[in-house]
Structures are given as C-alpha cells and as structure tokens.
Amino acid sequence: MIAVVGxxxxxxxxxxxxxVVPTGVEPYLPIAxxxxxxxxxxxxxxxxDRVFDDRVxxxxxxxxxxVAALIVFLxxxxxxxxxxxxxxxxxxxIRIFSNAxxxxxxxxxx
Amino acid sequence: MQSAExxxxxxxxxxxPGVPAARDAAGPPPGDPDAAGTPRDPAPAGRPAESPERxxxxxxxxxxxxxxxxxxxxxPADGTAQDPGRAPSGxxxxxxxLWPPRATRSQLVVAALLFALGLGLAIQVRAAGSDDTxxxxxRPEDLVRILSxxxxxxxxxxxEKRQLEAQRTELETSSDQAEEARRQNEERExxxxxxxxxxxxxGxxxxxxxxxxxxxxxxxxxxxAVQELRAAGAEAIQINEVRIVAETAFTDRNGGxxxxxxxxxxxxxxxxxxxxxxxEPALNxxxxxxxxxxxxxxxxxxxxxxxxxxxxxxxxxxxxxxQSSP
Numbered sequence: 001m002i003a004v005v006g007x008x009x010x011x012x013x014x015x016x017x018x019x020v021v022p023t024g025v026e027p028y029l030p031i032a033x034x035x036x037x038x039x040x041x042x043x044x045x046x047x048x049d050r051v052f053d054d055r056v057x058x059x060x061x062x063x064x065x066x067v068a069a070l071i072v073f074l075x076x077x078x079x080x081x082x083x084x085x086x087x088x089x090x091x092x093x094i095r096i097f098s099n100a101x102x103x104x105x106x107x108x109x110x
Numbered sequence: 111m112q113s114a115e116x117x118x119x120x121x122x123x124x125x126x127p128g129v130p131a132a133r134d135a136a137g138p139p140p141g142d143p144d145a146a147g148t149p150r151d152p153a154p155a156g157r158p159a160e161s162p163e164r165x166x167x168x169x170x171x172x173x174x175x176x177x178x179x180x181x182x183x184x185x186p187a188d189g190t191a192q193d194p195g196r197a198p199s200g201x202x203x204x205x206x207x208l209w210p211p212r213a214t215r216s217q218l219v220v221a222a223l224l225f226a227l228g229l230g231l232a233i234q235v236r237a238a239g240s241d242d243t244x245x246x247x248x249r250p251e252d253l254v255r256i257l258s259x260x261x262x263x264x265x266x267x268x269x270e271k272r273q274l275e276a277q278r279t280e281l282e283t284s285s286d287q288a289e290e291a292r293r294q295n296e297e298r299e300x301x302x303x304x305x306x307x308x309x310x311x312x313g314x315x316x317x318x319x320x321x322x323x324x325x326x327x328x329x330x331x332x333x334x335a336v337q338e339l340r341a342a343g344a345e346a347i348q349i350n351e352v353r354i355v356a357e358t359a360f361t362d363r364n365g366g367x368x369x370x371x372x373x374x375x376x377x378x379x380x381x382x383x384x385x386x387x388x389x390e391p392a393l394n395x396x397x398x399x400x401x402x403x404x405x406x407x408x409x410x411x412x413x414x415x416x417x418x419x420x421x422x423x424x425x426x427x428x429x430x431x432x433q434s435s436p
Contacts, residue, residue, distance in 0.1 A: 002213060006221030010228025014236070021233055027249060030234050036227040043220070047207060048200050054216030061223050081249050106200030 027076065028069040031085055035068035036061060038092045041099040048106035068092070304346050307353040307424035311346040315383035315418035316390050318399075321409035322376035329360035329367045331406070335380055335399045336360075342392035344384035346420040350374045353422040386414045 021029060039061040046052040068088050075084030104110070248256070303309035318335060320327060336347055336354055347354040352369040361368045366375060382389055393399050393412055403410045 002217040003220040003224050004208065007224035007228045010225035010230075011232045012228075013225075014229045014232025018236065019229075019233060021237070026237070029230055030238070033227065033230045033234050036223075036230065040224065040227060048203055050203075052216075054219050057216075058219055058223065076249060079251070082252070103200070107204060108201070109199060 027081070027085075028072050031068045031072045031088055032065045034089055034092045035064040038095050038099070039064045041096050041103070045099045045102045045106075048103060305355070306426075307346075307355040307422075308426045310419070310421040310423065311383055312417055312419045312421075313345075313383045314386050314416070315344070315381065315414075315420075316386055316393070317413045317415060317418060318378075318380040318382070318393060319411045319413070320376065320378040320380070320403060321411075322378070323409070324407055325365065325376070326406045327367070327376065327378065327403070327408050329362045329369075331399075331403060331408075332367060332369075332378060332380075333360045334402070335393070338392050338399045339380070339382045339384070339389060342384065342388045344382040344389060346383045347380065348420045348422040349378055349380050351422050353420070353424050355424060381418050381420055383418050383420055390414055 039057070042060065043052060043057045046057070071088050072081060072085045075081040078084075300309060304311045316339075318339075320332075320335075332349060336349075339347055349369060352358070352372050352374060354369070358370050359368075361371075363373075366373055367378075368374070390412055394401075400410045400412065
C-alpha cells in the first residue's frame with residue numbers, strides 16, 4: 001500500500017513541480033523508465049510468487065536502470081544509439097509482457 | 111493464513127496432513143523430524159502458495175532462478191501439489207498486500223523506488239507530449255537530419271519565392287504594356303473615327319459660307335471646294351449637316367445637290383478643321399474655289415473662327431464578312 005502511495009506521489013510530484021531534467025540525461029530517461037517498469041513488474045510477480053525480497057528488488061531496479069542507460073549511452077558513442085535503444089525497449093517490453101502474463105495467472109488463475 | 115496457527119496446535123501425531131500449512135518463517139515445525147519426513151517435506155520451508163503451473167523462467171525482482179540458495183526463495187515443494195486449495199489465490203494475496211498498510215522497511219524502500227519511477231514517468235510523458243522539448247532530447251544525428259531537412263525546405267521555398275517574384279514582375283510589366291497598347295489603340299481609334307466620320311471633332315479651322323441665290327452651285331463646285339480643303343490639310347469636313355468623308359458621293363438631282371443621297375440646299379456652310387493658315391489661302395488663291403464661285407455669281411464668305419465644330423456623324427458600319435486579321 002505504501003508502495004502504491006509512493007508511485008502516486010511520484011507521478012503527482014512530476015506533474016505538479018515540472019522539474020527540469022539536465023540535457024545530458026534526457027535521452028536516457030525514457031529507457032530508464034522502461035527498465036524501471038520492467039523491474040517493478042518483476043517485483044510484483046516475485047511478490048505473487050512469494051519470493052519477493054526488497055534487497056533483490058532494489059538491486060534489480062537500480063541495475064536495470066543503470067544497465068539500460070549504459071547500453072543506450074554506449075550505443076550513442078558507437079553511433080547506433082537509436083537502434084540500440086530500440087533493441088533495449090523491445091527486450092524490456094518482452095520481459096514486461098512475460099511478467100504480466102505470470103501476474104495474470106496468479107491473480108485471475110488463467 | 112488459516113493454517114498459520116496450526117503448527118502450534120499440531121502435535122506430532124497429526125502433522126502428516128498438516129505439513130503444507132508450514133508457512134512464513136516457521137520452517138519445519140520443531141521437534142517432529144519423523145513426522146516431517148513423512149510427506150518428504152523440503153528442508154527450508156514448505157511454500158503452499160507455489161502453484162504447480164509456475165513457469166520455469168526466472169521471476170524478476172528476484173532475477174535468480176527458483177532453486178536459489180537465497181533464504182527467501184525455494185524450490186517448489188512437490189508435496190504441496192496435493193493441496194492447492196488451501197493456498198490463498200493471487201487476488202487475495204494482492205488484497206492482503208494492499209490493505210492494511212504496513213510500514214515495513216521493504217515497503218518504504220519500494221515506495222521510494224516507485225516514487226522515483228513515477229517522477230521519471232511523469233517527466234518523460236510531459237517531455238514527450240510537448241513539441242519544443244522534443245528537440246532537446248534528440249540525438250545529434252537526428253538533429254543533423256532535422257537541420258538538413260529544414261535547410262532543404264528553406265532552399266525549396268526560396269526557389270519558389272524567386273519564381274513567384276519573377277512571375278509577378280512579368281505580370282506587372284505585361285499589364286503595363288497592355289495598358290499602353292490599349293491607350294494607343296484608343297488614340298488610334300479616335301483618329302480613325304475622325305477620319306471615318308464616326309466621332310465628332312473640334313478644333314481650329316475655317317468655315318466657308320456659299321450663298322446661292324441663282325441656283326448655280328452644283329455638286330462639282332462643292333466637290334472642288336472639299337478637294338481644295340483636303341489638299342490643304344483639312345482633317346474633318348462637314349457641309350451643312352452631312353459629314354464629308356472619303357466615300358461621300360456628290361450628285362446633282364433635279365436641280366439640287368445631294369450628298370450621300372441627302373438633299374442639301376443653299377446656303378451651303380462648309381466647316382473644315384485644319385490649320386487655318388493653310389486652309390484660307392488655299393481657298394483664296396487666284397483662280398481657286400472662291401474666285402470661280404464668285405465668277406458664277408455665288409456669294410462666298412470665308413471665316414476663321416476660334417473653334418470649328420464638326421459634329422455631323424456617319425453611322426459606323428461594321429463589315430459583315432471581313433474580319434480583321436493581325
């Protein structure tokens with residue numbers, strides 16, 4: 001419950017305060033957000049699997065975000081940034097889908 | 111949950127069916143190693159919620175395979191498959207997780223991370239929604255592409271502008287030329303109209319008044335006068351109310367004079383527009399029109415008024431078949 005409240009508070013803060021993101025970080029923000037979404041779905045599934053551990057969740061969340069941003073950064077340096085970010089988004093999207101399928105099986109039993 | 115308190119009540123004698131009830135951090139019930147061994151109870155903890163259709167892929171958040179040595183995860187106990195109905199469903203689990211709120215450490219940590227996620231989500235959605243910031247997050251190569259696109263477009267529009275300007279200049283000059291041509295045409299039309307007798311004319315000139323009490327003046331004498339005036343440069347001539355042009359016919363009929371089949375009678379008033387200094391001497395030369403008329407006992411008077419008006423008109427005759435060709 002407190003986690004959901006945290007998510008809602010974050011969205012509200014982002015909408016209301018309209019913070020300015022530094023220009024250097026800006027290209028990596030969408031990828032980082034998708035990676036964090038992937039981590040959150042994985043955490044939800046782990047909770048339903050009763051294997052949830054906050055330490056693992058924190059580590060996976062941060063490492064997902066960092067690795068995704070790093071991959072995109074590396075792609076930018078190599079000149080294949082847009083292709084690589086597309087690949088990252090595809091991979092993360094597949095993972096999100098599979099996690100969502102597992103969650104669905106848990107919650108709806110189908 | 112309803113079985114959570116059973117390990118306490120479960121004696122070693124009824125532990126055999128109650129093994130799946132081992133839950134939470136309970137682990138194997140202490141003191142019944144023989145009873146626990148009956149259903150092949152796994153060593154770390156029996157997890158009744160492990161559904162048999164659990165996929166083999168790693169659940170994230172754990173990011174580790176199920177048979178992890180981690181103390182929290184565990185292998186699915188095959189002994190639990192015999193009693194899945196006792197396990198709370200996923201929906202009930204979700205509900206239990208949502209309410210009542212528990213301010214545990216993990217909840218707070220996850221809340222902090224989700225706060226960051228929501229922040230990033232809102233920022234990104236807002237940034238992607240607005241146009242002007244769309245360029246700020248773009249990559250250098252995208253920016254270069256956009257810039258070159260804009261350059262191309264600018265060049266195209268410049269070309270178009272130049273063409274249109276040239277076209278406008280052309281149209282303006284051509285309309286000027288058309289205006290000039292129209293003006294010249296009107297001017298020519300007026301001149302030709304004066305010559306053809308279809309428009310009235312006014313200007314300096316002379317009037318020749320011929321009195322004919324004896325009826326001696328014939329068409330030939332009027333024609334002589336007209337030809338003398340024309341030779342002297344008269345531009346528009348009229349006799350009485352008849353305009354004299356190139357094809358005017360002078361005929362004698364029944365002792366009278368007809369001009370273009372129009373009977374005219376004395377006194378004949380000839381009005382001619384032209385240079386008066388040329389016209390008057392031409393009429394008065396010795397042996398000329400005036401002298402010969404006076405010899406025939408007609409009275410002749412030549413005036414040089416300020417303005418002579420020639421206002422008798424001939425009808426405009428448009429040709430039926432001939433058309434002008436350039």
